[in-house]
Amino acid sequence: MPRFLLVHQVVAMPSTQDEWIRDWSGIRQRSQGEARWLASWYSAETNRLYCEWESPSREAIAACFTAAEREMAPIISLEEVAHMDPAWLDPVP
Amino acid sequence: MAYAFPSAGWVDALVAILNSDTRYAQVARGWEGDIVFAVGPDGPAAEGDASDRIYLDLWHGECRKGSFHPAGGEAAPEAVFTLSATRANLLRILSGDLDPMQAMLTRKLQVRGNMGYMLRNVPVVLDFVRCCRRVEIAP
Numbered sequence: 001m002p003r004f005l006l007v008h009q010v011v012a013m014p015s016t017q018d019e020w021i022r023d024w025s026g027i028r029q030r031s032q033g034e035a036r037w038l039a040s041w042y043s044a045e046t047n048r049l050y051c052e053w054e055s056p057s058r059e060a061i062a063a064c065f066t067a068a069e070r071e072m073a074p075i076i077s078l079e080e081v082a083h084m085d086p087a088w089l090d091p092v093p
Numbered sequence: 094m095a096y097a098f099p100s101a102g103w104v105d106a107l108v109a110i111l112n113s114d115t116r117y118a119q120v121a122r123g124w125e126g127d128i129v130f131a132v133g134p135d136g137p138a139a140e141g142d143a144s145d146r147i148y149l150d151l152w153h154g155e156c157r158k159g160s161f162h163p164a165g166g167e168a169a170p171e172a173v174f175t176l177s178a179t180r181a182n183l184l185r186i187l188s189g190d191l192d193p194m195q196a197m198l199t200r201k202l203q204v205r206g207n208m209g210y211m212l213r214n215v216p217v218v219l220d221f222v223r224c225c226r227r228v229e230i231a232p
Contacts, residue, residue: 013208013210014209014212015207016208017200017204017205019208021198042215044213044216
């Protein structure tokens with residue numbers, strides 16, 4: 001399954017813990033089908049959210065976000081990526 | 094030296110660390126906001142508010158004041174943020190067994206206050222937790 005790296009520019013933050021959990025839970029529920037949300041990293045330096053997804057297509061990922069969520073954190077790039085693990089370089093016991 | 098958690102000794106030790114840790118001073122140089130930690134009892138909820146409270150006045154990389162307020166004693170000052178959890182979950186965070194972001198996202202650590210400010214300052218939050226972990230806790 002292809003993997004993708006999404007970069008969101010966060011323009012609006014949830015104001016309460018409940019709002020944060022509700023928003024993220026919604027995306028989590030919508031990403032249990034073809035497209036799967038695997039992990040996220042947030043950079044406070046740039047206010048960007050970097051998210052790893054597994055999906056058969058870019059469209060399936062885009063469909064996981066509501067219009068309001070796309071306004072809060074617009075996707076500024078969506079790139080197919082290849083996973084590489086530095087541990088592959090370690091000697092096999 | 095190891096301190097009971099929560100206790101006045103633990104709070105004093107944390108204040109000393111926060112005010113001498115150069116990395117925290119740098120990372121938290123923009124932070125403005127006092128915090129109350131409500132340390133709830135483990136097990137079923139007791140009647141009334143049975144939480145011990147820790148008050149920390151955090152301001153631009155310094156801790157201007159810290160105080161411990163046992164349940165039933167003198168009330169802690171009102172703060173911009175109140176973070177509530179059971180003692181067991183706070184100890185899991187302090188031991189590194191529970192990630193603080195995971196604790197917030199799963200409500201094991203409940204946040205009252207501006208969540209957006211907290212999220213925009215995630216490096217401050219994580220470095221604050223690093224400083225808390227430097228205080229040795231008595232078994």
